[in-house]
Amino acid sequence: MNEKAFQICINPDCRATYSLDEVVFRCKQCNALLDVAYDWDRLAVPTSLSFFEHRWGTRGLKAEGGLDFSGVWRFRELMPFVPADSIVTIGEGRTLLEQNNALARQLGMKPGRLFLQYEGLNPSGSFKDNGMTAAFSLAHRLGRQRVACASTGNTSASVAMFAHKSDPPMQGIVFIGSGKIAYGKLSQALDYGALTLQIEGDFDACLRRVIEVADKLGIYLMNSLNPFRLEGQKAIMYRVLEARDWEVPDWIIVPGGNLGNCSAFGKAFRELFDLGLIKRIPRLAIINATGANTLYQLVEGEKLRWEGGRYDASCIDRLYGDMDRDHILPHTIASAIEIARPVNLPKALRALDVMKGLVRQVTDEEILEHKALVGQYGFGCEPASAATVAGLRKLLSEQIISPDEDVVCILTGHELKDPDATVKYHTGIDMKAVEPPPPVPPTGRGANPPKQVADDLDAICAALGETLPEEA
Numbered sequence: 001m002n003e004k005a006f007q008i009c010i011n012p013d014c015r016a017t018y019s020l021d022e023v024v025f026r027c028k029q030c031n032a033l034l035d036v037a038y039d040w041d042r043l044a045v046p047t048s049l050s051f052f053e054h055r056w057g058t059r060g061l062k063a064e065g066g067l068d069f070s071g072v073w074r075f076r077e078l079m080p081f082v083p084a085d086s087i088v089t090i091g092e093g094r095t096l097l098e099q100n101n102a103l104a105r106q107l108g109m110k111p112g113r114l115f116l117q118y119e120g121l122n123p124s125g126s127f128k129d130n131g132m133t134a135a136f137s138l139a140h141r142l143g144r145q146r147v148a149c150a151s152t153g154n155t156s157a158s159v160a161m162f163a164h165k166s167d168p169p170m171q172g173i174v175f176i177g178s179g180k181i182a183y184g185k186l187s188q189a190l191d192y193g194a195l196t197l198q199i200e201g202d203f204d205a206c207l208r209r210v211i212e213v214a215d216k217l218g219i220y221l222m223n224s225l226n227p228f229r230l231e232g233q234k235a236i237m238y239r240v241l242e243a244r245d246w247e248v249p250d251w252i253i254v255p256g257g258n259l260g261n262c263s264a265f266g267k268a269f270r271e272l273f274d275l276g277l278i279k280r281i282p283r284l285a286i287i288n289a290t291g292a293n294t295l296y297q298l299v300e301g302e303k304l305r306w307e308g309g310r311y312d313a314s315c316i317d318r319l320y321g322d323m324d325r326d327h328i329l330p331h332t333i334a335s336a337i338e339i340a341r342p343v344n345l346p347k348a349l350r351a352l353d354v355m356k357g358l359v360r361q362v363t364d365e366e367i368l369e370h371k372a373l374v375g376q377y378g379f380g381c382e383p384a385s386a387a388t389v390a391g392l393r394k395l396l397s398e399q400i401i402s403p404d405e406d407v408v409c410i411l412t413g414h415e416l417k418d419p420d421a422t423v424k425y426h427t428g429i430d431m432k433a434v435e436p437p438p439p440v441p442p443t444g445r446g447a448n449p450p451k452q453v454a455d456d457l458d459a460i461c462a463a464l465g466e467t468l469p470e471e472a
Helices: 049-058 063-069 073-078 101-107 128-141 154-165 183-191 203-217 227-233 235-243 260-274 294-301 313-325 345-354 364-377 383-397 419-427 457-463
Strands: 005-009 034-038 096-099 114-118 146-151 171-177 195-199 251-255 283-289 358-362 407-411
Touching: 034 227, 049 073, 049 235, 063 073, 073 235, 073 260, 096 235, 101 114, 101 364, 101 383, 114 235, 128 154, 128 227, 146 154, 146 203, 154 171, 154 183, 171 183, 171 203, 183 195, 183 419, 195 203, 227 235, 227 260, 235 260, 251 260, 251 383, 260 283, 260 345, 283 294, 283 345, 283 383, 294 313, 294 345, 294 358, 358 364, 358 383, 364 383, 364 419, 383 407
Parallel strands: 114 407, 146 171, 171 195, 251 283, 251 407, 283 358
Antiparallel strands: 005 034, 096 114
16 A cells, blocks of 8 residues: 555454545454554654654644644654644643652652553543544544444543534544443533433443444444554653653553553554664553453463464453353443453554563452552542552562562543542442442541541541640
8 A cells, every 4th residue: 555654454364454534443354453554664753752852842832733732743753644734632641750759669669660640631531532632633534523432431521522622523422331430421421512322231232332333324433443542542652751751661551441552552662663763662561450351361361362463363252252151241440441342452462462561450449449549649540540550569569570660550540530439438438329328437448538527626626636725
């Protein structure tokens, strides 16, 4: 294909190619996933990552059409699939990487070694905005008027926001499962004007249906089956490197849900290495919740590997067949990663191969304990984010990660995405119950319940550990 950017099948025995104008999310020849690929020899690629530093001085809304204001399009030479006049941006990716020594000490790490990449600062409150700006830009270029997604919450919030902010606006349609969305996230989809359809079933059922509807009605799909979503999510890693003065860390730890982030990270580092922009690739740890641990079962249990793209698909089919037979549905407090059939599983296997990665699982109890710890020593984050810190503790105890290695934990979403989980952990009160039962005393080690105090000055002082001074 004589194009600078195109889509290509990831199956090494197929490698069919498609133009950017073709709306296709799986290979027409073999049904495999697609990548966005580039003819780098025909593109203007910087010779050093330090090239991007000058854009810190041009991040105003007027400079470069506002593209440098975006923490995604600031790196546009590394994802050159859409012209500048088609880009849809709302200032996504203006996030930060925090070196957190207090949390590092709690985990037994050396100072200066733990970094938290906080994606909760994105406009919709999660990492999803990185991918949506890319996918919406292509949808805008193609003249699409309706977009749709299945979601456990964060995707729907981001789709609804970008649909409203596009010019001209697009109609955002979101499919959510029955009872499978945090209210903080649902409120965003409703507030931003999306048409919200609540389907009987879990996320996997919603995804099957939204794919069918998008295909039949010509609606543009915004789930991470769309390879352009992952192009935007590569920028998370570019910002991590930027914040570290382009020094590659030893480890990247990320939650595993639909496996779009880890897939994007693997692609980002493979491209940077092949372009000579980095000299080594960090290792990757993907953390599942025990109640939604498909990748863990396959990689660590069944020893499934990428095998150059010729992975054993029958291994996946057997596991899914067992799930159907035993009526197993995903269940975890971390709703953002409550996914049993991750659509990007093959790309995640590739990322694990590229980054010499591994997979671990953590319980809901471990997630909540480490969520409280992150809140105490860093940022408020949604439960799925805290899986990374829980996973880090596990890998430290297994002596796989050393206390003196540089580790970046990806905090994928803001604490207010799921405030009910936080309130219940600290108080024992279930805010979602129709008829709330008496609160159960919190048992978490990091629980910080409010103290009940009488409307009395002496009682308030006593609660503060103080006594009123005697009057002269």
